[in-house]
Amino acid sequence: MLKDKFNLTNEENKMIFQVALRSHTMSAPYCWEKMQALAFVYTMIPVINKLYPDKKDRIEGYRRHWELFNTTPSVAGFITGLVTSMERQGAENPRFDKSAISAVKSSLMGPFAGIGDSIFQSTLRVIAMGIGLSLSAGGNILGPIAFLLLYNIPAAFVRFIGPYVGYSLGSKFMNDAAESGVMSFITKSASTVGLMTVGAMTATMVSMKIGYVFNVGGAEQSIQEMLDMIFPNLLPLLLTLFCFKLLNKKVKPTVLIFSLMAVAIFGTWIGIF
Structure with a gap:
């Protein structure tokens, strides 16, 4: 169904399905050095292995994603899908600037974290918790079950559908950007936003x-x-x-x-x- 909805080939559908499943591990192997980097590398392994037959290119791809990444796990799928489309563009077009991949990742993780935290952490979780507690206060066993279902069903759905949406929009976006010649502008702008994000993280997280x-x-x-x-x-x-x-x-x-x-x-x- 998703394959037809997003106009994907069998090969693309299989690859994005693996990305969608692996995106659920975001924040599982969390570390303070590079935060969600290991999970991002794990998510991109099927993509790198599929698109780059040469071992040297694969190693370069793994290293490209072994860098600082941190966003709300529920919305990380969109970024992995977008990055997948950029990796495909880079594999098919030798002139594609792969540094744009890192720049786009860095520029999106901050804004998406703000959106994801507002929707899932500050709103949906609070509402689900309120409903669960109101049921539990009356001794109803459905209290914790309701909380888990009300929060996790929408969060899991967004996690799974995100890579499909990101890849679908990204493929068209990257093709149009390459044809219009605005990719260099996007790369420069994304790099600037990424540096601003890192600077803000330095000011708020380092004491x-x-x-x-x-x-x-x-x-x-x-x-x-x-x-x-x-x-x-x-x-x-x-x-x-x-x-x-x-x-x-x-x-x-x-x-x-x-x-x-x-x-x-x-x-x-x-x-x-």
Whole structure:
């Protein structure tokens, strides 16, 4: 039924069906280094293996998706479907700029996270929980069952249908963009939005504050307050850039994580942080 609705060939339908199933694993193998990257790679394995017969191209494809990705799992399917259409475009057209794939992923994960969180986490889950609790308060066994069904049925449906919608829209969109010559503009714009997303994540998710306070003429002066007046979130920015520098020098993420933990504990102990 979905094959006919989205005008897919048997080959495309089989590939998107695998993507739709694997998209359900988003956030299952979650890690703080690259968040949902492992799940995204796992989702794209059937696509990469189908489109790229050469082993070198496959390895490049795996590496292309082994990068930071994080969005609401329920709406991630649309992005995997869109990326699948771009991968097909890249496999069929040697002139296709594959860096656009990463740029589009980075630019979409933030807005889709906002949409997904608003619909599923802040609205649907609250409504389903309210109905479930009202039933449970009266001793009705249907309370938890109603909550699970009311939330998971729509969420699972969107997860499954998302790759089909993303692939269907993406194929036409990518063909039109390639013919009109606007792909370079899209790539540049998406890269800019992606960098803005990473910058916002740095400011909100990375925390580093100087706790040391010194006296000047009998008045206490906080170094952190001085830094915030000059350049808010300067220390999180410098810490992030420093970590990127070490990662580029092939420092292992686990070594970096434990080193930061040790520095944080020692710095807090002596009163710097």
